[in-house]
Amino acid sequence: MVRVRLLTAAVLLAMMIPAGWVIVQAMPGQLGTTEEVARLRNALLIEPSHPQDFSWTPAERPASFSVDQGLVPQAVQRFVAPMQTIDNTWERGLALANALRQQGPRGRPIQKDTVTTLQQIQSTGQGYCSDYTQVFNALTYAAGIDSREWGLSFDGYGGWGHAFSEFYVPEWQQWVFIDIFHGFYVSRNDQPLSVAQFHDALDNNLDITVHRLQQGRFLFPSNADALAYYRRGKNEFYLWWGNDSLSYDAHPLIKLVVPISRSLEQLAAITLGLHPTIRPIETASNTAQRQTMNTLKNGLLAALAAEVILGLLLIALLVRHRQLSRQQG
Numbered sequence: 636m637v638r639v640r641l642l643t644a645a646v647l648l649a650m651m652i653p654a655g656w657v658i659v660q661a662m663p664g665q666l667g668t669t670e671e672v673a674r675l676r677n678a679l680l681i682e683p684s685h686p687q688d689f690s691w692t693p694a695e696r697p698a699s700f701s702v703d704q705g706l707v708p709q710a711v712q713r714f715v716a717p718m719q720t721i722d723n724t725w726e727r728g729l730a731l732a733n734a735l736r737q738q739g740p741r742g743r744p745i746q747k748d749t750v751t752t753l754q755q756i757q758s759t760g761q762g763y764c765s766d767y768t769q770v771f772n773a774l775t776y777a778a779g780i781d782s783r784e785w786g787l788s789f790d791g792y793g794g795w796g797h798a799f800s801e802f803y804v805p806e807w808q809q810w811v812f813i814d815i816f817h818g819f820y821v822s823r824n825d826q827p828l829s830v831a832q833f834h835d836a837l838d839n840n841l842d843i844t845v846h847r848l849q850q851g852r853f854l855f856p857s858n859a860d861a862l863a864y865y866r867r868g869k870n871e872f873y874l875w876w877g878n879d880s881l882s883y884d885a886h887p888l889i890k891l892v893v894p895i896s897r898s899l900e901q902l903a904a905i906t907l908g909l910h911p912t913i914r915p916i917e918t919a920s921n922t923a924q925r926q927t928m929n930t931l932k933n934g935l936l937a938a939l940a941a942e943v944i945l946g947l948l949l950i951a952l953l954v955r956h957r958q959l960s961r962q963q964g
Contacts, residue, residue: 639952639959643956646945646952647949649941650949654938656934658936661672664677664808664894667881669794670795672898673793673794674790674791674792676901676905677913678928678931679932679936680912681912681929683914684808689831689914689916693805699876700876700877701879702873703773703776703881707773708750709748710753710754711750711753715778716732718778719778723804724780724802725827728780731771731778732815733849734850735770735771735815737851738756738759738760739851740762740816740854741761741762742761742762742763743761743762744762745763746763748893749772750774755773756770764797764815764817765798767815767816768799768815772880776878776880780803782803783810783878784798784875785830785873786798786867786875788871792873792913792915792924795866796868797868798816800812804827807827807958812827812829817854817861818853818854821844834869834872838918845861871915873913873915875913875915876911879911882886883904888907888909889904
């Protein structure tokens with residue numbers, strides 16, 4: 636009995652080591668806890684990428700890229716209905732973006748399911764960039780437009796960054812970048828650019844024209860400030876490998892854990908493979924950042940494996956302790 640108790644205490648102590656390491660990784664650095672937690676999440680989600688990961692068309696969409704396939708909620712249908720009469724895909728996509736920006740944006744995160752987020756954006760303009768891209772995923776799906784969600788980071792793929800979108804215009808046979816939250820898209824030689832083309836233009840210091848959306852506030856002092864912002868983050872562009880906002884919300888497990896904790900929701904989604912991964916645009920200039928994230932990912936997976944093994948051992952010891960107690964009783 637004494638031996639089992641000592642072993643149990645030793646296992647509990649051992650479990651504190653990997654847990655403590657993870658807590659240290661999530662401690663505030665120069666920014667804050669939220670940004671560091673986002674870094675841990677992104678480390679678990681980051682995957683190697685290839686140029687073709689960003690150049691495929693909807694007809695060639697990789698099977699692993701998750702998209703919505705179910706019914707569209709009525710709130711989303713009502714929002715999209717006025718734009719459904721617009722035949723031109725480019726104009727329909729712009730109309731969706733402008734309609735979404737009519738009340739804002741005004742900042743402050745919503746971080747709710749897509750329908751709730753849409754309703755709050757409509758009524759108050761509240762929401763962060765990721766709230767707007769989440770809703771745009773659903774709106775484009777309802778409107779018969781293919782879209783993709785992107786991110787950029789200023790802190791090594793952590794939580795200090797931005798979310799933006801692009802949608803496919805079949806009439807032009809290309810993707811087109813759009814920043815719904817800040818309120819603009821870009822072009823060269825009068826042709827709107829995709830995210831990959833925008834990234835290449837930033838990387839090569841090419842001339843870029845900023846076009847402001849008609850509705851909502853433009854959130855930069857000037858067009859030059861908008862380009863400077865993206866130029867600062869050009870080394871850490873990444874594509875979210877999926878845009879299935881509605882299917883994600885509808886999953887039974889997500890519905891179960893959402894009221895408890897957003898962090899628990901994301902952890903459960905990552906564990907079950909429901910959360911989209913991220914694929915960075917790999918360049919020589921972001922090699923160090925990607926290596927750091929891969930090292931962190933390996934550390935997190937090792938810590939998780941250790942906790943699982945130690946947890947199973949702890950259960951076995953507790954069962955053994957109960958058996959010995961009954962025998963002595």
